[in-house]
Amino acid sequence: MVRVVVLGTGYVASHLAVGLERIRKGLVKPYGVPLAKYDLPYRVEDVRVVATYDIDVAKIGKTLYDVAREVFGKEYPVPEELKGIKVREGIKLNSDKGLNIKARGLEEEIGLREAVERLADEWVELRPDVVINIISTEEAKAFNDVEALRKAIEGGSEGVSASHAYAYAAYLYAKKVGRGVAFVNAIPTPIANDPAVVKLFEDANSVVFGDDGATGATPLTADLLEHLAERNRLVEFIVQFNIGGNTDFLALTVPERNKMKEFTKSSIVKDILGYDAPHYIKPTGYLEPLGDKKFVAMHIEYLSFNGFRDSIFINARINDSPALAGMLVDLARLGKIALDRGVKGTLYEVNAFFMKKPGPADARNISKIVAFAGLMKWLGLRR
Ligand SMILES: NC(=O)c1ccc[n+]([C@@H]2O[C@H](COP(=O)([O-])OP(=O)(O)OC[C@H]3O[C@@H](n4cnc5c(N)ncnc54)[C@H](O)[C@@H]3O)[C@@H](O)[C@H]2O)c1
Incomplete structure (x- = not known):
């Protein structure tokens, strides 16, 4: 046991x-x-x-x-x-x-x-x-x-x-x-x-x-960044929004607490890519009717072979707890x-x-x- x-x-x-x-x-x-x-x-x-x-x-x-x-x-x-x-x-x-x-x-x-x-x-x-x-x-x-x-x-x-x-x-x-x-x-x-x-x-x-x-959008972002890094694509920026309606998201409306989350989430970018691509990755807001099933949106823009630019968009609803x-x-x-x-x-x-x-x-x-x-x-x- x-x-x-x-x-x-x-x-x-x-x-x-x-x-x-x-x-x-x-x-x-x-x-x-x-x-x-x-x-x-x-x-x-x-x-x-x-x-x-x-x-x-x-x-x-x-x-x-x-x-x-x-x-x-x-x-x-x-x-x-x-x-x-x-x-x-x-x-x-x-x-x-x-x-x-x-x-x-x-x-x-x-x-x-x-x-x-x-x-x-x-x-x-x-x-x-x-x-x-x-x-x-x-x-x-x-x-x-x-x-x-x-x-x-x-x-x-x-x-x-x-x-x-x-x-x-x-x-x-x-x-x-x-x-x-x-x-x-x-x-x-x-x-x-x-x-x-x-x-x-x-x-x-x-x-x-x-x-x-590590749950929800952050591990997914980490794995997508690995995918891009392994193919030597240049990530130009990453935005990741998280809006939830549980008490944890409510608590994160206090700036000092949000800073703690931002810090633990953002360390993935430089560590995985090897450079600090501009990014906005943090819990973004509280909306009560969403309850525990948070809304996640992600947009990653990167350069591929011969200077061509690609985009990844993700929209998800994820049960947080x-x-x-x-x-x-x-x-x-x-x-x-x-x-x-x-x-x-x-x-x-x-x-x-x-x-x-x-x-x-x-x-x-x-x-x-x-x-x-x-x-x-x-x-x-x-x-
Ligand atoms: N997927 C996820 O839900 C996820 C992922 C990563 C981390 N976390 C973290 O897990 C924690 C719990 O999330 P939750 O959704 O259960 O939040 P919650 O608000 O539902 O529960 C937190 C509980 O902790 C209690 N609490 C606060 N300070 C305390 C203390 N000093 N001693 C004992 N109890 C205390 C609160 O009264 C509350 O009952 C949060 O810090 C959250 O950031 C959650």
């Missing part, structure tokens, strides 16, 4: 938990789980969500069943098993800035140092193999230096993001139980890209995957496999395929097609 704690009880968390139960019951096939076709030491059915966390007062204390019913609507058959998973109180720090919720966090009552200790103790009880971070996108920076991170946590909250606090709690938990843990960071906060966090995890025989789950949830199923399994294999720190082969800004900090962003081949090689699998 792969025991999973989920941080952030929103759309993606609900899709993950509901999808896993429906797969277990044989109601749906595991499409959208990239490695479901291959033989891995842990099956998709082995992945179990044991607890989730949030800071929204309207969610804390409820069950995941209640939250999922809000997400999917009353008509949808949300599995009863989710009634057994309670939403626990997490660490807030500045992650509620600009969010339209009434929020509270453990650190407000007992201080940050105690709050990370308390989480680590809760996890000693819950025994997760993997902790998955899918809280709202937050403003954050890397610490780079372990002592600076430790000091910030010990001394209060100066400059600490909620994700860093959670990663630190995972590190403490691993130390307490003397067994490694995998931390999957699916949001833009630099965690696998923060040498301070990677070093901490090495010390605790643990592994961190990140940063920012299930795309990430399917990938998280594999990231949970890979987290446990990496620990079994004694991997410490971070693992580029996993990050390069699953993440928009793959760690470690100096790592290149490669196309997802190339990254998939690397991942298969690491796993010892053939297509």
